[in-house]
Amino acid sequence: MMNIYVGNLPYSVKNQELREAFEEFGEVDSAEVIIDRRTQRSRGYGFVEMANEEAGHHAIETLNGSDFQGRELRVDESQPKDEKPRSRHEGGSGHERGRRSNGDNGADRARSGGLVGFVKKIFG
Numbered sequence: 001m002m003n004i005y006v007g008n009l010p011y012s013v014k015n016q017e018l019r020e021a022f023e024e025f026g027e028v029d030s031a032e033v034i035i036d037r038r039t040q041r042s043r044g045y046g047f048v049e050m051a052n053e054e055a056g057h058h059a060i061e062t063l064n065g066s067d068f069q070g071r072e073l074r075v076d077e078s079q080p081k082d083e084k085p086r087s088r089h090e091g092g093s094g095h096e097r098g099r100r101s102n103g104d105n106g107a108d109r110a111r112s113g114g115l116v117g118f119v120k121k122i123f124g
Contacts, residue, residue, distance in 0.1 A: 010068070026056070
């Protein structure tokens with residue numbers, strides 16, 4: 001069994017269309033477009049579960065970078081949650097780490113008065 005991530009999906013794609021795109025390569029156990037709970041609209045990605053790993057690899061090789069209803073798909077083997085990189089909240093992104101490493105720990109902003117201090121400097 002193989003779980004496949006499919007990204008950059010057109011927002012109009014439904015589960016059945018996603019399933020049909022992968023059925024060309026073999027038996028599809030499930031195909032789900034991820035829906036935003038708040039807006040009830042597609043989030044632009046989904047997951048496909050294929051019964052045969054070899055068929056799954058063939059689908060990934062063929063569909064990754066291909067045009068699907070005007071969008072270039074990103075198709076890759078899905079990683080289990082425990083193998084995914086840590087999120088921003090758990091370890092910070094490179095951008096956030098970069099800010100911390102340049103000596104800006106928030107104290108400089110507090111001493112300068114933040115927005116109020118900035119406005120006072122400008123308008124005296």
